[in-house]
Amino acid sequence: MSNIESVLVENRVFPPSEQAVKSARISGMEAYNALCDEANKDFEGFWARLARDNLVWTKPFTKTLDESKAPFYEWFEDGELNASANCLDKHIGTPTENKTAIVFEADDGAVTRVSYKELLGRVSQFANALKAQGIKKGDRVIIYVPMSIEGVVAMQACARIGATHSVVFGGFSAKALNERIIDAGAVAVITANYQMRGGKEMPLKAIVDEGIAMGGCDTLKTVLVFMRTPTTCGMTAGRDKTFTEVLQGQPSECRPEAVGAEHPLFILYTSGSTGKPKGVQHSTGGYLLWAKLTMDWTFDIKPSDVFWCTADIGWITGHTYVAYGPLAAGATQVIFEGIPTYPSAGRFWQMIEKHKVTVFYTAPTAIRSLIKAAEGDEKIHPARYDLTSLRILGTVGEPINPEAWMWYHKHVGGERCPIVDTWWQTETGGHMITPLPGATPTVPGSCTLPLPGIMAAIVDDLGKDLPHGDGGILVIKRPWPSMIRTIWGDPERYKASYYPPELGGKLYLAGDAAARSADRGYFRIGGRIDDVLNVSGHRLGTMEIESALVSKTDLVAEAAVVGRPDDLTGEAVCAFVVLKRSRPTGDEAKQIANELRNWVAKEIGPIAKPKDIRFGDNLPKTRSGKIMRRLLRSIAKGEAITQDTSTLENPAILEQLAEKL
Ligand code: WTA
Helix, strand or coil: CCCCCCHHHHHCCECCCHHHHHHCCCCHHHHHHHHHHHHHHCHHHHHHHHHHHHCCCCECCCCCEECCCCCCCEECCCCEECHHHHHCHHHCCCHHHHCEEEEEECCCCCEEEEEHHHHHHHHHHHHHHHHHCCCCCCCEEEEECCCCHHHHHHHHHHHHHCCEEEECCCCCCHHHHHHHHHHHCCCEEEEECEEEECCEEEECHHHHHHHHHCCCCCCCCEEEEECCCCCCCCCCCCCEEEHHHHHCCCCCCCCCCCEECCCCCEEEEECCCCCCCEEEEECCHHHHHHHHHHHHHCCCCCCCCEEEECCCCCCHHHHHHHHHHHHHCCCEEEEECCCCCCCCCCHHHHHHHHHCCCEEEECHHHHHHHHHHHHHCHHHCHHHCCCCCCCEEEEECCCCCHHHHHHHHHHHCCCCCCEEEEECCHHHCCCCECCCCCCCCECCCCCECECCCCCEEEECCCCCECCCCCEEEEEECCCCCCCCCEECCCHHHHHHHHCCHHHCCCCEEEEEEEEECCCCCCEEEEEECCCEEEECCEEEEHHHHHHHHHCCCCCEEEEEEEEEEECCCEEEEEEEEEECCCCCCHHHHHHHHHHHHHHHHHHCCHHHCCCEEEECCCCCEECCCCECHHHHHHHHHCCCCCCCCCCECCCCHHHHHHCCC
């Protein structure tokens, strides 16, 4: 990122255009402040009003927030509704019913469209097929599919019958899948024979088979297979059935099952600071309310918009801003199967032009890699495409560096589109801190201000408020409707992770460092304070990768994993490894490093592969045997060691570990 504006742009302020202010739902800072005031004055009344105005309840709620079991908060608890009815049935009989709900572009460029009415028919038919397989309300269903209309249909169909889905990203390994099937106690897996990415056919069903064969999946009865390509795949008689088989003869009408507002809509596994991924459990009512509202507030979605969120449905962003939010808001959305660099790194710009996308939402990593590509090849520069349809741009997943922000603003947004830098997490269900396109003046690199009703603050290690200007830890002071309800099967871990006693037990600990600017009180996120890495916007636990490495017991004695800054991926995984044999050097070291990378890819998934691997005779430890991670982070960055190493048992190994392969 060379020839772009310097870091000084951090101090530049971009007010929303007059046009944006005029057309927005929340128009101007007065409107934003008025909503914040409403929430401050009557917190429960504010949320109750929004929940009544934005959702269709089959049984209205009478209680808004129940704090009696805190930190296990309940919202709208005695109300009943169905998520799928709120995304689909709601539009029937309105002008939205014949509108395109999804424009699907396949890896090879083929385009398919479904209207809201057609989508309702498909979801209902699939819901009937699930029921015919014996799947019922409260059952857990794993979904392991490519980006597709079928993926959204599967999620919505689970919601329709009250089954709790758990989507596993198609890049995760058989082992990861096996662990999630067992932890969730899933009765079914919905998958595809293959997925198409970058012109290549990649197996999914074979990975499911391998995952199940690892054992322990005793609750699993059924595997449903979407035949994405004509290539056959192994099918186990009695257990595996194709979509065509199970859909045959099923009617395309299915009454949505009303569930309590707290009924778990889904479980989504994400990395935490300890080894095992945690199953983040979300509710139906509160979650959906926020999915719908943030579409309206952050993206100011209008009937004429074409919304495109590039996230995979395997991540929270793909849940809230692909599978639920856009449908609840009645938007037309683009869903893309492939990858941003195929057939060229101009694919995103070409698709924006082709589908006349108006609101585009992607990750800083994608932006950074497309900047690099565009700088290297003028033909795929966004300037070569007609991007005038765009009116709002969004980013999510990691801090966006001001240079990338400026490029996005200038070359993609034509200096006309507000950028909403949305800070949130798997656990928060939807946006928490973000500019509003028709209200908030933006500052590159800052996610600006919390949404109305979200009581975000910066505190010190003891939970004490810090003044603007001071760096500290980010907390949310009051519960909010779309928050995580618990960690599936592990309420104690939920309490310890998010409401730690050190902070008094009443503050939600986000796990990010942050500071507010002295002048405007704008938030700037510094990154994780725990052992979670953010690689290309994907969350990875260092412990998870360490466990994967040491599970290669024939080779690895000990491993420590840290993150280091990376221009392209934000952070990169750096592993320090002690082998059971002597320390390798030269070509042999490279070869073993590759073997370990592939091992990690098999254990977790290719996204977790360490970029750097360094070998040592030992790891730097204090005399009491604690690994000095701070030191490893410095080594990973290539910094000179200025820290005090007097407590180090064996200072000589620092040189070994600093050696690049
Ligand atoms: C980081 C993704 C800075 C943060 C929705 C958070 C961000 C973690 C931003 C959650 C942003 C997400 N600016 N950092 N706009 N958005 N993060 O659960 O560290 O995959 O804690 O949810 O990503 O990642 P997750």
